[in-house]
Amino acid sequence: MGDLVYTALPRLLIGSLDATKVRDGVPRGRYGAWQRRIRPTVFGEPAFDIELVPTEVCPARPHIWAFTAWKRMHTAALDSGLDSGLLRIYSGYRSVAFQKEIFEYRLKERRTERRRRGLPELEDRVLRKLQQRWTALPGKSAHHTGFAVDLGLYELGIRQGRKTPEWAWLMQHAREFHFYPYLEEPWHWEFNPPGLVEHLKVLREALGGCAPYEHLLNPVFDL
Ligand SMILES: [Zn+2]
Incomplete structure (x- = not known):
């Protein structure tokens, strides 16, 4: 040791x-x-x-x-x-840094998926709020x-x-x-x-x- x-x-x-x-x-x-x-x-x-x-x-x-x-x-x-x-x-x-990457990745994924399904574009702020239901914000995850x-x-x-x-x-x-x-x-x-x-x-x-x-x-x- x-x-x-x-x-x-x-x-x-x-x-x-x-x-x-x-x-x-x-x-x-x-x-x-x-x-x-x-x-x-x-x-x-x-x-x-x-x-x-x-x-x-x-x-x-x-x-x-x-x-x-x-x-x-x-x-x-x-x-x-x-x-x-x-x-x-x-x-x-x-890490908080990695959680940031995950969050941004999931956000991008959601935006692409909405486009693919022909759903209306959402403001960044709204989309982030929506994503928080599924992915913890950086700094908030146990x-x-x-x-x-x-x-x-x-x-x-x-x-x-x-x-x-x-x-x-x-x-x-x-x-x-x-x-x-x-x-x-x-x-x-x-x-x-x-x-x-x-x-x-x-x-x-x-x-x-x-x-x-x-x-x-x-x-x-x-x-
Ligand atoms: Zn967990």
């Missing part, structure tokens, strides 16, 4: 790391599930490269802590006979933090995704691994254990000050 090198990431979004802004989960919706949303304004983008899983290990590059917890959860789900493909990490960390993951369930869409035993299992067990649902999208799960803000503060202070940090890379999150 002593040979690890890390670089500071160019961040567009610096989080407040204010623990009082982390909301406790509350049961909501017809599923009675606990949402406990990761807010990008609190956590910001990862400060250091080493916080993210290397591409060779997981191309979606989630935060190391989210990845470690996901691996445990994935193993438990497979032991219950579930489909590993539907539970793989499809998307993880997305994926900026590295703590949100989209699982393989994404490929099934909303309705089909909710009919799978994989989703039912997650709704029942994900919390044991500190993953909370975003109820609008069955594939989107957020790692948000108690004490996450405090652990991040300690890690980033150590990394910024070049203090020993190896022991901080795998903290224990208690329920």
Whole structure:
């Protein structure tokens, strides 16, 4: 571990790391599930490269802590006979800069599609508003933090995704691994254990000050 090198990431979004802004989960919706949303304004983008899983290990590059917890959860789900493909990490960390690219791309796609279908041209402002229903604005996505993951369930869409035993299992067990649902999208799960803000503060202070940090890379999150 002593040979690890890390670089500071160019961040567009610096989080407040204010623990009082982390909301406790509350049961909501017809599923009675606990949402406990990761807010990008609190956590910001990862400060250091080493916080993210290397591409060779997981191309979606989630935060190391989210990845470690996901691996445990994935193993438990497979032991219950579930489909590993539907539970793989499809998307993880997305920088604010990348989200900007995605948003502009989707906007262009929508404009082209409207033209193809002979629909009237819309003002840029209106079109952007419309697109926000489907694509998070840069700076607003939980994926900026590295703590949100989209699982393989994404490929099934909303309705089909909710009919799978994989989703039912997650709704029942994900919390044991500190993953909370975003109820609008069955594939989107957020790692948000108690004490996450405090652990991040300690890690980033150590990394910024070049203090020993190896022991901080795998903290224990208690329920
Ligand atoms: Zn997502």
